Amino acid sequence: TESRHHQHCDAVHFPVGRVAVSFDSVMAAGSFAYPDVFGFPPFFSKQPNSDTNTKRVQLWRDLILSYCRHYRVFVLSIDLQALQQSDLFSNPQIGRTLRPEDAGEIMQQLAAAGFAEWCPGDGKRCFIWWRNPKEWGDLLWRWAVEKGYADTVLTVFEIREGEATEKTEFAGMDEEVLLKSLRCLETEGKAAIFESEGGEGTGVKIFSKAS
Template sequence: MPTPPTPPFPFPKEYSFPPFFTPQINLATRHAQLTKWSSLILSYCRHHAIYRLSLSDTTTSPSSPAYPLFNNDSINRRLSLSYIKEIIDFMRRDGRAEWVSGSGSGEQQQGDLVWVYWRTPEEWAGLVEKWVEETGNKGQVMTVYELVEGEGSRGSEFWGLDQELMVKAVQVLVKKGKAQTMGGEENLGVKFF
């Protein structure tokens, strides 16, 4: 892809604070810590345009783009998998994260893949709706692939969006009566109203 390299993410100060990587015992402190982790994860993922995280990948493979998020090698501190899951649950209560369903079938919720909603499907849907109006695409039929990869939407904020996430956003529009889906799973078409 011809995208320019992303500039390094400016980590907040708490990222260099060693106890930040230990689940705090005191409940009030723990809550403050969870809040800080939540906003760090969201801004990191926004910066690198990451839509979903594989927890096992980010904790174990240094080549994963999200590896630095939970591992600060310069102070030799890392987050444990169980605490990451606690943070994700904390974010879920805020509507800022969701386990990717279907991944690792069998285990119901404690999957490995997680959606990170630095924009929720509703927020993405809002952007699409605005774009449809501004570009006069009302009444048009487009495929989801066209929406996120096509030339027509290049430059819009949702260009390059994870296709599965776009489907979620489209479903929000369907519920609002602003769109209708058609076609098969492979090549989902959308008609906007």
């Protein structure tokens, strides 16, 4: 019985060689190229064979990072309703949706590898670090210096929604992700964060040189 069980487990082989998505892959304009494994039903279920399941989790990690990078997703929810409505975690063509407990395991692995961080609260939301806060902070600092915004006061709203940043990678960025990135700069002595006067919200001064 044990031998037959192992044969059954080992019979599940994910089509790794045919995966079309990687962290740095180039996507078609306006659409996301899902990997072939996304149409493979066992991909959506935890596998009893530990080696097989480890490979499955790795494939999910690559898919999540590629998807979020392509669509500029900064936070993912993994409660049941969110999973069912997500075109990342659900494939109606094969009638499969990732279960919350499986999604939680995958997110935990992402967090352990430095690619995610649990949001404060009920453990149902994760920041996804397809670019981590330090990398975002470095981009912000270079932008401010190159575009002449260093050593001037900017509000977080201006950075997220202002005309000056509308064609940058951080336009429309999740506010908490932006604040985490600015805090990295502050830790490095490259910025100062404060509450703006007049109720304008959080402000920041990005320095042209580290203090």
